Amino acid sequence: MPILNYQNKLILAPMVRVGSLPMRLLALHYGAEIVYSEEIIDWKLLNSVRQVNDVLGTIDFLDKTDGTVIFRTSKEEHDCVVLQLGTCDPNRALKVAKMVEEDVAGIDINMGCPKEFSIKGGMGAALLTNLPKAKEILKTLVESVKIPITCKIRVFENENDTLNLVKELVSTGIAAIGIHGRTRAERPQHPNRNGLIKFIAENINIPVIANGGSREIEKYSDIEKFKKECGVSSVMLARAAQGNCSIFRKQGILDLDTVICKYLEYAVNFDNSPNTTKYVIQNILKELQETPRGKKFLECQTLQQICEIWDLGDYCRKKELEFFERGMTCRRMITPDMFEPAKKRTKFEQFDDCKELRCAFIRVNYVKDTELPKSILLSWCLKNKIDDKPKYEIIHQGKLFRAILSLNGEKYTSSYWEKNKKYAEQGAALSCIYHLGLISKEKLIESGSVIK
Numbered sequence: 001m002p003i004l005n006y007q008n009k010l011i012l013a014p015m016v017r018v019g020s021l022p023m024r025l026l027a028l029h030y031g032a033e034i035v036y037s038e039e040i041i042d043w044k045l046l047n048s049v050r051q052v053n054d055v056l057g058t059i060d061f062l063d064k065t066d067g068t069v070i071f072r073t074s075k076e077e078h079d080c081v082v083l084q085l086g087t088c089d090p091n092r093a094l095k096v097a098k099m100v101e102e103d104v105a106g107i108d109i110n111m112g113c114p115k116e117f118s119i120k121g122g123m124g125a126a127l128l129t130n131l132p133k134a135k136e137i138l139k140t141l142v143e144s145v146k147i148p149i150t151c152k153i154r155v156f157e158n159e160n161d162t163l164n165l166v167k168e169l170v171s172t173g174i175a176a177i178g179i180h181g182r183t184r185a186e187r188p189q190h191p192n193r194n195g196l197i198k199f200i201a202e203n204i205n206i207p208v209i210a211n212g213g214s215r216e217i218e219k220y221s222d223i224e225k226f227k228k229e230c231g232v233s234s235v236m237l238a239r240a241a242q243g244n245c246s247i248f249r250k251q252g253i254l255d256l257d258t259v260i261c262k263y264l265e266y267a268v269n270f271d272n273s274p275n276t277t278k279y280v281i282q283n284i285l286k287e288l289q290e291t292p293r294g295k296k297f298l299e300c301q302t303l304q305q306i307c308e309i310w311d312l313g314d315y316c317r318k319k320e321l322e323f324f325e326r327g328m329t330c331r332r333m334i335t336p337d338m339f340e341p342a343k344k345r346t347k348f349e350q351f352d353d354c355k356e357l358r359c360a361f362i363r364v365n366y367v368k369d370t371e372l373p374k375s376i377l378l379s380w381c382l383k384n385k386i387d388d389k390p391k392y393e394i395i396h397q398g399k400l401f402r403a404i405l406s407l408n409g410e411k412y413t414s415s416y417w418e419k420n421k422k423y424a425e426q427g428a429a430l431s432c433i434y435h436l437g438l439i440s441k442e443k444l445i446e447s448g449s450v451i452k
């Protein structure tokens with residue numbers, strides 16, 4: 001793998017929830033040259049397993065307990081993706097770095113996040129005032145990891161204090177440094193200290209990646225202006241790219257629908273979660289969410305439904321079917337001990353005599369409480385004068401749950417291991433109302449509850 005060079009680069013900045021694989025590929029498509037992942041906390045990666053996903057052509061790091069994707073990357077970005085880590089511990093950081101060093105081009109340590117969660121944990125901007133720890137983390141990684149190590153910081157009020165900090169960090173051997181020109185206490189509406197970034201860039205000898213200029217960046221030429229003001233050759237954009245990722249396009253910015261369609265194509269191709277996909281599009285649409293189409297979009301719960309709005313419904317259906325036929329294991333097929341091959345697989349005999357539906361309970365599909373599977377079932381029992389109420393037995397394995405519902409001498413269950421007991425009961429009730437004919441399979445498929 002060629003060693004990542006941070007000189008003269010247009011970069012997608014790290015963004016929680018936004019910076020997953022489809023957004024990174026979109027940024028590369030429009031002209032970004034390096035893409036940062038969202039910040040991932042070290043212990044989340046340590047609790048994951050690496051899996052090659054042949055169907056999607058990706059490397060996935062999946063949460064051991066529930067199978068959710070912690071980090072997904074593909075060959076298209078292999079030489080230019082930087083994984084951003086949230087950490088306060090050199091040993092944990094090193095373990096994670098060793099897990100991912102073949103799969104990413106660089107590792108960045110977040111030293112700028114001012115959120116309470118980070119500060120309390122000694123991560124993010126807390127490291128700016130704990131220089132020994134910050135240096136220890138960087139030094140440990142630089143010494144033992146094959147790929148370049150960087151960090152992303154915020155500035156201090158005072159130029160010389162900032163320069164001293166940066167010089168100390170540079171002394172660890174990092175390959176480049178991202179500088180967001182605001183202090184830990186400053187918010188996005190405060191002006192970015194471009195002059196301070198310039199002062200630092202003039203006084204150190206590794207690439208400075210200027211950040212914080214999005215408020216003034218509306219077109220490609222504004223990026224050049226920002227670079228000049230900061231005296232750097234590389235810049236990193238967050239909000240400007242979040243709002244319209246084609247900002248990276250030399251030939252000019254594109255309209256939002258074009259950008260959304262391209263984003264959706266990547267989201268479908270890489271089986272992005274509907275929640276993240278929706279969040280990203282909400283941030284592109286902004287006030288357009290108030291239009292009739294925007295409101296229709298807000299009601300969507302599945303990737304399929306979102307795609308219909310941008311005329312990509314058939315594309316999504318075709319791809320999902322293709323993935324299924326090629327044997328992709330999606331999150332809803334995860335079983336608790338799937339990632340522990342060494343352990344003897346548990347045989348859940350309790351489910352043997354149950355009427356099972358391969359389905360999941362998706363809470364957002366139910367607006368009113370009366371529409372919930374358990375409520376529908378109770379009303380049906382009342383109407384049909386069934387005295388014995390449905391009884392629920394919970395089966396749990398690790399942090400995941402399934403339920404067995406007993407009614408009229410029959411037992412029902414859903415196939416999906418839910419994240420809590422309540423959902424497990426609703427899943428079993430869903431199976432029951434389906435078998436009693438109170439809900440059609442078509443309706444379940446439409447809502448994405450049925451696992452194909």
Ligand SMILES: Cc1cc2nc3c(=O)[nH]c(=O)nc-3n(C[C@H](O)[C@H](O)[C@H](O)COP(=O)(O)O)c2cc1C
Nearest residue numbers: 013014015016038039110180212213214237238239
């Ligand atoms: C939605 C969102 C999520 C962010 N998540 C991260 C993150 O995970 N790690 C990080 O270092 N900064 C994060 N940031 C901060 C940005 O990377 C960037 O430093 C900041 O927005 C200023 O740059 P800009 O003017 O280009 O937006 C986030 C910003 C936004 C808007």
